[in-house]
Amino acid sequence: MTVTKAPFGTMPDGRDVFEFTIENDNGMKVSVLSLGATLRSIILPDKNGNEQDILLGFDTVADYLEKSSYQGAAVGPCANRIGGGKFVIDEQTFDVIKNETDQNGNGVTCLHSGGEFSFEVWQSIIADSDSVEFCYTSPDGLNGFPGEMKVQIVYKLGQNNDLHISYKAVCDRKTPINLTNHAYFNLAGYASGNILSHVLQLNCSQITPVDAFSIPTGELMSVAGTAFDFTEPKQIGKDINNDEEQLKLTGGYDHNFVIDAADGTLQKCAYVYAENSGIVMNVYTTMPGVQFYAGNFLKGETGKSGTPMEHRSGFCLETQYYPDSPNKPSFPNCIFDAGQEFISETVYTFETMAD
Ligand code: GLA
Numbered sequence: 001m002t003v004t005k006a007p008f009g010t011m012p013d014g015r016d017v018f019e020f021t022i023e024n025d026n027g028m029k030v031s032v033l034s035l036g037a038t039l040r041s042i043i044l045p046d047k048n049g050n051e052q053d054i055l056l057g058f059d060t061v062a063d064y065l066e067k068s069s070y071q072g073a074a075v076g077p078c079a080n081r082i083g084g085g086k087f088v089i090d091e092q093t094f095d096v097i098k099n100e101t102d103q104n105g106n107g108v109t110c111l112h113s114g115g116e117f118s119f120e121v122w123q124s125i126i127a128d129s130d131s132v133e134f135c136y137t138s139p140d141g142l143n144g145f146p147g148e149m150k151v152q153i154v155y156k157l158g159q160n161n162d163l164h165i166s167y168k169a170v171c172d173r174k175t176p177i178n179l180t181n182h183a184y185f186n187l188a189g190y191a192s193g194n195i196l197s198h199v200l201q202l203n204c205s206q207i208t209p210v211d212a213f214s215i216p217t218g219e220l221m222s223v224a225g226t227a228f229d230f231t232e233p234k235q236i237g238k239d240i241n242n243d244e245e246q247l248k249l250t251g252g253y254d255h256n257f258v259i260d261a262a263d264g265t266l267q268k269c270a271y272v273y274a275e276n277s278g279i280v281m282n283v284y285t286t287m288p289g290v291q292f293y294a295g296n297f298l299k300g301e302t303g304k305s306g307t308p309m310e311h312r313s314g315f316c317l318e319t320q321y322y323p324d325s326p327n328k329p330s331f332p333n334c335i336f337d338a339g340q341e342f343i344s345e346t347v348y349t350f351e352t353m354a355d
Helices: 061-066 245-250
Strands: 002-010 016-023 029-033 038-045 051-053 081-083 086-089 092-095 107-111 123-128 131-138 149-157 162-171 199-202 254-258 267-274 279-285 289-293 316-320 342-352
Touching: 002 061, 002 123, 016 123, 016 131, 016 149, 029 149, 038 342, 123 149, 199 289, 245 254, 267 289, 267 316, 279 316
Parallel strands: none
Antiparallel strands: 002 016, 016 029, 029 038, 038 051, 081 107, 086 092, 123 131, 131 149, 149 162, 162 342, 199 267, 254 289, 267 279, 279 342, 289 316
16 A cells, blocks of 8 residues: 655645545555545546546646536535525524525525535645545634534545545534535546446435425435436436426436435445446445435536536535435434534445456
8 A cells, every 4th residue: 555645736825735646556546635635536447457537527726626516525514505504503593605596696505515625725644554634624603604623534545445534523612514525426437428327226215305496395205116216226317317306406316315224334325337347336324315416517617638527427426414404303413512523434445347
């Protein structure tokens, strides 16, 4: 196992951004940036022995800052959406940034906490021969979130082509904590076109259906008999354009799936397979939900090596507390007391199948 550190670029204010590359003895390589603790590349051989980078992303700091769509980024303090950009804790209302707007430009919802964790430079150290640790302190009140929060994220690559992301956070005030990573995967390689032929299985028999602003209604909806049924392996593109209300509201899959086996320990939530590369990914997490997002908002932005990020050319599986949990008492609780530690882990494992 080796870890190397190299300059990646500089922030507009001159701060350095570094790229760390962890390589295991099979030649699998994972690289992570100190900007946004961003997963930038995952490289492994396909079934023909050709190296594939299976993550969408960019070649420069400026691109990560300007066109990001949260590519590979850590997200927090509270991932996904908060309805109305407000929540109440102990009878005090907190107004947070409303960075999603309606057609008149009025702020409506808070998405990914306004991007705070995703676009900041994190402190970084090579923690061991297989891991890199990132730390960040979120100032009290930034984007409206209460308290000063100290966050640590560790990326560790194992010899079984297993990538572990471990999250820890603690705040000095009571606050929502919901950390995730927003990697866009394309298991046939980032330049291979759309992901509609990928086969996906989600160990999830319910989703949290949403309204027109992608805020959960608070109900749980069974996937049985709907386009959302991935309980058996199914091509992502098979039903994505079905005439179903939940799909039309979001322009394709962009929903939180309720992980059936969730119990706070690592449980398998997803299996994905791309036949043209033979690459398989399995996802395990300690979190109760996973946002399956089919890259519906990608519209040709130029990514790595000049490759356009076409509509649905990458998919995300963002492990998380359910969206808008701070306003949904029936959802698993994401409000942490002052001093109470948030701990979670997500593991992605990879293998390559021969024909
Ligand atoms: C999440 C959301 C999507 C979209 C992406 C970022 O996956 O659920 O609606 O906002 O982040 O583009």
